[in-house]
Amino acid sequence: MKKRLQAAVLKETGLRISGLASLYCHFLLLSLKWMNPGAVGVWLIPTEWMSVNYGNVIRSFLAERVRLLRIHRFASEDVRFSDALVSSCVVWFRNAPPSDSALFTTGTDMSKPERSETIGIELLRKPGKWPPINADSDPDVPKVGDYFTIRRGIATGDNPFFVIPEETVSGRGIPHEFLKPILPSPRHLETDSIIADSSGVPENVKRLFLLDCTDHEYEKLPGPVQAYLAEGEGLTSKKKLCAGRARWYDQEQRTPASILCSYMGRGDGAGAPVRFILNESNAIVTNSYLMLYPKGAMRRILSTSAENRRQAWQILRAIPPSEFRIAGRCYGGGLQKMEPRELGNLRCPRLADWLRECDGTIYREEENGQLLLAMEAKGRYATSK
Secondary structure (H helix, E strand, O other): OHHHHHHHHHHHHOOOOOOOOOHHHHHHHHHHHHOOOOOEEEEEEEOHHHOOHHHHHHHHHHHHOOEEEEEEEOOOOOOOOOOOOOOEEEEEEEOOOOOOEEEEEEOOOOOOOOEEEEEEHHHHOOOOOOOOOOOOOOOOOOEHHHOEEEEEOEOOOOHHHHEEEHHHHHHHOOOHHHEEEEOOOHHHOOOOEEOEOOOOOEOOOOOEEEEOOOOOOHHHOOHHHHHHHHOOOOHHHHOHHHHOOOOOOOOOOOOOOOEEEEOEEOOOOOOOOOOEEEEOOOOEOEOOEEEEEEOHHHHHHHOOOHHHHHHHHHHHHOOOHHHHHHHOEEOHHHOEEOOHHHHHOOEOHHHHHHHHHOOOEOOOEEEOOEEEEEEOOOOEEEEEO
């Protein structure tokens, strides 16, 4: 069905729509063929197209091919369909040339919106999510990605098999050289501050270990490891991720990160929808987390002391919930999600202020691909990639 509709969209509109797009996206594009000049189309649809990459073609269509009149978004907690947990919006457009602007509203009642904003069509034509950040806002406001490289945690291919409780490790006699400490999933993590024992293993959460035999041939592994892997030769080794590896039990490699983020959550209305976690252990994480690796001045500052790491963590935790709604994406029931790039776009000017306060470092400027750190205390520039 999607292949047929993709071909129809290309034929009728000249637009190439992603196979990831839901069927309503194809139907919306094709609806123009049914409309007389001046006719108005009104759609009640999910909101995902406003923020995801596959929605680029929909946003371009509404900004360039028709006259976008209005988009009304219901709150993500305001689920409009009893059989589908999706956030919803209503889109009005006319079969006519674009006008100079469109109306964006939000609230429970379309006739009495809680918020209204008229956005220029030129701003809507720029790449990015809808609604775009207000044109009057400072485009140079510091963001999390200015200070951290963000990577997703590892995808093991089969968490129940590769993530092993401490008691199983002891009972099976698996050598520690083939194990890495790993945190439980965010829903099972009851603290936002991980402390470690003298060996770097978390001591205030359930102690779990990743079986990591990467780059080791099966025949050269110790007997207890061979015996454990033999139990996964059937179901686990055939799973998609595992089957695509050079050795089905190889694992992605990550170094521990001192700050983590649970990339999905609902929040409570007053607090952030996702959690920032201070990790003072050697534990890595699965792909239910994002890992924040400091760079530039931030790397130097955080390597100085545990207190600096704690202060940076507290600054991230204090980011207002409204910023997450701008940078991330919302789903039905209030669920919010932050992909690595979206977390990087999360605005946090307090980090810049804090860096200025640390060690007399003036806020960095980007120049010719180099980060120039003006060292006020020493009266010179230190350059780093």
